[in-house]
Amino acid sequence: MSETENVRRYSPVHFAKSPARVQARTGWEVALEYEDEADGPFLVDLSHMGKWDVQGESLATLRPAGLVIPVESELCTLTEAYLINLIKWNWAVIWHFSPAMPDFAEHPAFTNVTEAYALLALLGKETFSVLEKVTNLDLLSHGRKPPFFLMGPVLHTRSQVAVLSTERPAVLVACSRGYGQSAAEALLDAGGEWGLRPGGEDRFTGWLKGYFAGRDKEE
Numbered sequence: 001m002s003e004t005e006n007v008r009r010y011s012p013v014h015f016a017k018s019p020a021r022v023q024a025r026t027g028w029e030v031a032l033e034y035e036d037e038a039d040g041p042f043l044v045d046l047s048h049m050g051k052w053d054v055q056g057e058s059l060a061t062l063r064p065a066g067l068v069i070p071v072e073s074e075l076c077t078l079t080e081a082y083l084i085n086l087i088k089w090n091w092a093v094i095w096h097f098s099p100a101m102p103d104f105a106e107h108p109a110f111t112n113v114t115e116a117y118a119l120l121a122l123l124g125k126e127t128f129s130v131l132e133k134v135t136n137l138d139l140l141s142h143g144r145k146p147p148f149f150l151m152g153p154v155l156h157t158r159s160q161v162a163v164l165s166t167e168r169p170a171v172l173v174a175c176s177r178g179y180g181q182s183a184a185e186a187l188l189d190a191g192g193e194w195g196l197r198p199g200g201e202d203r204f205t206g207w208l209k210g211y212f213a214g215r216d217k218e219e
Helices: 127-132 177-190 201-218
Strands: 019-025 028-034 042-045 050-055 076-078 082-088 091-096 110-112 117-123 148-154 157-165 170-176 197-199
Touching (some): 028 197, 028 201, 117 201, 197 201
Parallel strands (some): 042 197
Antiparallel strands (some): 019 028, 042 117, 076 082, 082 091, 117 170, 157 170
16 A cells, blocks of 8 residues: 555545545545435535645746646636636646646645645536625626636635636635635535535536536537
């Protein structure tokens, strides 16, 4: 057994519902599906997924996983495996939709901050109604085209927010690990009137596949 397999990692978020299917992955126990998920909307714990800070004076020259770091702070590069955003000229963030080490892991400009943040996905048609109750960020601005990225308060906590789509509603919210459990509970409470419930990782990966399949058809 490798050293990585011996390490136990724990999400900062724990739902009251028991998962129906789980998978052990690089030290994490990942909930793939929860009992009685029904049709959503869903709150999905993605805290196990890879998160990286990129810092330096030459971000424009870097090509993490062969991708370009956006040159404007609200723009996102979104693929089925990565979301990349520029926070400011010398700081970018990467969310890697897998906890596995990416090919840039050993580069000195990249710092693994996976366990420093909770990461939650809100999926489903009432996503923006739920978020209107917990943040004053303008997530439905006509001047912004998804995917886009904002910094600001969610539940009065400094957060990173990525609006992936408004047509197929999906938003990612990251906050410091210590606020993860409180954020999850407050979001479920805010979404109670619309039936917001825990969803497994399969809900998010299924959303990604459907989103990119839809874009391919449109093109």
